[in-house]
Amino acid sequence: MKKKSQILSVLLVIAMLATLAVGCNNKETNTTPTPAPEKQAEENNTVEESIIVANLAAEPRTIDPAINNAADGSTVIFNIFEGLARINLDNDKPEEGIAEKWDISDDGTKYTFHLRENLKWSDGTPLTAEDVKYGIMRVLDPNTASSYAYHAYCIKNGKAYYEGNASAEDVGVNVIDENTLEINLEYPVPYFMDLVAWHLLLPLKADVVENDPDGWSQDPETIISNGPFRVKEWKHNEYILLEKNPYYWDKDSVKIDQVKLVMITDGNTSLTAYKTDKIDYMANIPSIQIPNLVESGDAKVVDQLGTYYYCFNVDKKPFDDARVRKALSLAIDRQALVKTITQGKENPAIGFLPYGLTGVDKSKDFRTEVDPYIDINANIEKAKKLLAEAGYPDGEGFPEVAFKYNTSENHKAVAEAIQAMWKKNLGINISLTNQEWKVFIDTVGQGDYEIARYGYFSDFNDLGSLFDLWVTDGPNNYPHYACTEYDELVFAAREEQDSVKRAELYHQVEDKLMEDMPIMPIYYYTKTYLLKSHVKGMHISPLGWEFFRNAYIEQK
Amino acid sequence: METKYLELDDELFEDVNKEEKLKNECLQPSLTYWQDTWRRLKKDKMALAGLVIIIIVTLLAIFGPLISPYEYDEQNFDLSNQAPVLSHPFGTDQFGRDIFVRVMYGARISLSIGLVASIINLTIGVIYGGIAGLKGGAVDNIMMRIVDILYSIPTMIYVILLMVIIGSGLKSIYITLGISYWVGMARIVRSEVLRIKQEEFILAAKVLGTSQRRILLRHILPNAMGPIIVTLTLSIPSAIFTEAFLSFIGLGVSAPKASWGVLVNDSISSLSLFPYQLFFPAAAICITILGFNFLGDGLRDALDPKLRK
Numbered sequence: 001m002k003k004k005s006q007i008l009s010v011l012l013v014i015a016m017l018a019t020l021a022v023g024c025n026n027k028e029t030n031t032t033p034t035p036a037p038e039k040q041a042e043e044n045n046t047v048e049e050s051i052i053v054a055n056l057a058a059e060p061r062t063i064d065p066a067i068n069n070a071a072d073g074s075t076v077i078f079n080i081f082e083g084l085a086r087i088n089l090d091n092d093k094p095e096e097g098i099a100e101k102w103d104i105s106d107d108g109t110k111y112t113f114h115l116r117e118n119l120k121w122s123d124g125t126p127l128t129a130e131d132v133k134y135g136i137m138r139v140l141d142p143n144t145a146s147s148y149a150y151h152a153y154c155i156k157n158g159k160a161y162y163e164g165n166a167s168a169e170d171v172g173v174n175v176i177d178e179n180t181l182e183i184n185l186e187y188p189v190p191y192f193m194d195l196v197a198w199h200l201l202l203p204l205k206a207d208v209v210e211n212d213p214d215g216w217s218q219d220p221e222t223i224i225s226n227g228p229f230r231v232k233e234w235k236h237n238e239y240i241l242l243e244k245n246p247y248y249w250d251k252d253s254v255k256i257d258q259v260k261l262v263m264i265t266d267g268n269t270s271l272t273a274y275k276t277d278k279i280d281y282m283a284n285i286p287s288i289q290i291p292n293l294v295e296s297g298d299a300k301v302v303d304q305l306g307t308y309y310y311c312f313n314v315d316k317k318p319f320d321d322a323r324v325r326k327a328l329s330l331a332i333d334r335q336a337l338v339k340t341i342t343q344g345k346e347n348p349a350i351g352f353l354p355y356g357l358t359g360v361d362k363s364k365d366f367r368t369e370v371d372p373y374i375d376i377n378a379n380i381e382k383a384k385k386l387l388a389e390a391g392y393p394d395g396e397g398f399p400e401v402a403f404k405y406n407t408s409e410n411h412k413a414v415a416e417a418i419q420a421m422w423k424k425n426l427g428i429n430i431s432l433t434n435q436e437w438k439v440f441i442d443t444v445g446q447g448d449y450e451i452a453r454y455g456y457f458s459d460f461n462d463l464g465s466l467f468d469l470w471v472t473d474g475p476n477n478y479p480h481y482a483c484t485e486y487d488e489l490v491f492a493a494r495e496e497q498d499s500v501k502r503a504e505l506y507h508q509v510e511d512k513l514m515e516d517m518p519i520m521p522i523y524y525y526t527k528t529y530l531l532k533s534h535v536k537g538m539h540i541s542p543l544g545w546e547f548f549r550n551a552y553i554e555q556k
Numbered sequence: 557m558e559t560k561y562l563e564l565d566d567e568l569f570e571d572v573n574k575e576e577k578l579k580n581e582c583l584q585p586s587l588t589y590w591q592d593t594w595r596r597l598k599k600d601k602m603a604l605a606g607l608v609i610i611i612i613v614t615l616l617a618i619f620g621p622l623i624s625p626y627e628y629d630e631q632n633f634d635l636s637n638q639a640p641v642l643s644h645p646f647g648t649d650q651f652g653r654d655i656f657v658r659v660m661y662g663a664r665i666s667l668s669i670g671l672v673a674s675i676i677n678l679t680i681g682v683i684y685g686g687i688a689g690l691k692g693g694a695v696d697n698i699m700m701r702i703v704d705i706l707y708s709i710p711t712m713i714y715v716i717l718l719m720v721i722i723g724s725g726l727k728s729i730y731i732t733l734g735i736s737y738w739v740g741m742a743r744i745v746r747s748e749v750l751r752i753k754q755e756e757f758i759l760a761a762k763v764l765g766t767s768q769r770r771i772l773l774r775h776i777l778p779n780a781m782g783p784i785i786v787t788l789t790l791s792i793p794s795a796i797f798t799e800a801f802l803s804f805i806g807l808g809v810s811a812p813k814a815s816w817g818v819l820v821n822d823s824i825s826s827l828s829l830f831p832y833q834l835f836f837p838a839a840a841i842c843i844t845i846l847g848f849n850f851l852g853d854g855l856r857d858a859l860d861p862k863l864r865k
Binding site: 267268286288289292336339340341409412413415416417419420421423424431432433 | 629630631633636650651652723810811812822824825826828829830
């Protein structure tokens, strides 16, 4: 009897070990896609449909063009919608989209777009200039609460309308006839075509959107789009299935029949799925696996126009003092961080803007033509001095502050490393809390944090886009940075027509930002991805989006 | 009414002679309940091994981090992901932290959670279930419906609500365990009490006028020790795993502190490259749970009055 029970207890322990393994991988069962039955179904079809399965890594919070402000949502939007212009996949510059040509007035404030003939929505109904106007007006409508509305302030009376000081009729978007749209600007905008090709000012089908302003973008039935693909199926938190849009004007160049965007958040699960040929593309490689995969040539690394940074809530003590913020920034060793922790071949941040944008001198990079603002290694002495000046010698009396990040292994690793550096170099203790992404953006957006991790990709291939973030009361200005001098410099640069002077102004903007340091840049993003060799023509833009428009599968 | 007493004459009694007195005397020195338990436990080698394991793990948890030359949160990027060597017997993690000291530190958190879970089980669970079973009727009905309600609410909901009120950390894990962990035990104890209270020796105790409290604590519970101990030994590992899960979703201990569950979770991503990072904390969990199981098994036999000689 006794022996039996001992054997039993040993068995129990083994069973517990098994539950341990299962319990830790519980995400797998929830999110692993099941492409197997689908593939079978395809084989039964007489005509085999080509499909690319790509891992989007997360469920987009929304794919409503006016509301979306995250890269995963943008990827979906770019593949199902198309604006007046679209992004050229060879050089990432704007090219003709649903407008076949446009005229720009000599002073650069009036754009006349000529739409293609016989444009259609994905449900086959005709698409006119009215629909484009509706999409633009919706962004500016204060009721939509678009966090990107400020991008459209350059449109005549756009800001006044958003703030309730002008009526919809005053906004400078005029429908001339069914195929002609005229947009008047407040001031010449050098990057206006980039803005038009972006994922914000897109045509929308008024009746479906008005019917359900909040829910239309959740249901494939009501997601009526006009891009290369349309949404066929959306199983929330599992996958979005896109199919070729038969009404797309350029449908002949779309070679793939279906694109399945799966949402496998866990990097290891995703990697297993890739290795077992369940997915063709993934970018969320676990950081620990990156060095080996890059070395073996399986993974590719591309630089991105994005910066990984920490926000300080400047409304809260002790971060209302610029010296504290700068001391914290000085105390971290960015070089060691990217080399040992993130391991994605990132460049440590030496200023706010990443590498890859044209500077004052056309042949030079904006980033490298000025001296670095930040040392890539820690400058502990200077950090200690600043902290002492702010009243916290050796971290004495510094309150224990909370650091927030969205749940992810990489963010956690970076946070743990920085936490240790601050403790060791400055004697400051911080506590770490993680939240799910959707909860995280909400709490940080409400200013309910002290330090928070954030990252931002430049919206366009333009110097201004990242600096716009820190304008007073900007919707993504989570640190609540408010500085009139900074605002004035940004506005001056925004309206400057001369590209040399404009770049010079932006250097001044960055000087001011790095002097006040409401945010602490850490490194510049890279994208490390795995792509099956039989998938060709897929484009990964330096701004973080994936385009499947020209993708195809090479037959063996 | 006048009470009439029986008149007893001294002559009716006589002295017991020595021979007869010796016959009735016990041959062994009398032992208390716990002395007897310990005597029987000592004979069970496996149970003793379990006890030794638990003592060693506890000592390491308390004194290990004090003796170790490394701090649990001391990072050294030059030594990241080192395989086990003499200076770092369990190797180092991604940050160059010594895994040995982290495992010992993790034992503090995991064992304290196991301890809290078992104390809650033993006190609240046993007493609650015991009272419900013994009283019966309406009292039992009400008490058990409360248990049903608590049982039907998922633990996650308590945890999230607690998070909102007191924030994350060990404290909220303790409170969560406090709210939910005794429920299973209460049900088991109640059913045992219902069964045992029908037996003759309880009737005898009642007839002798023993108090309800004494009946429960001295007569019923020792007889229900078997199921109680089994539930208890199983609840400790389950509490340790619950903590690991809560920490994983951001509700438990926060970095750089790490319980065993967190250590295991963190190292899963590097399993294919650095398996030792997973192996040591996982082995610590296994050995400890094995220890608890051996001890629990032995205790069950030792506490069972029916197996008493």
